[in-house]
Amino acid sequence: MQDQSSLMDRIITLESTLMHLQIDLEKIGQVVLDQQKQIEQQQRQIARWEEKTSRSQDEFIDPLDEKPPHY
Numbered sequence: 001m002q003d004q005s006s007l008m009d010r011i012i013t014l015e016s017t018l019m020h021l022q023i024d025l026e027k028i029g030q031v032v033l034d035q036q037k038q039i040e041q042q043q044r045q046i047a048r049w050e051e052k053t054s055r056s057q058d059e060f061i062d063p064l065d066e067k068p069p070h071y
Helices: 002-059
Strands: none
16 A cells, blocks of 8 residues: 555656646747747847838938038
8 A cells, every 4th residue: 555655646746747847838938939029020120220221321421422512
């Protein structure tokens, strides 16, 4: 009987540990998904800034290339 009780205790401990690991794994998975969403959002934002900056550079006139108003 003692061996069977000890075995049952070990099984209960293993099942409890497994349950906690599954919960932790689900939490980690959610964190990874949230981070992926943030990364994608930041990539879109960077792409917009790069596009805006490149358009601004095309419109930029170097003041050294301009003639002074008295010429």
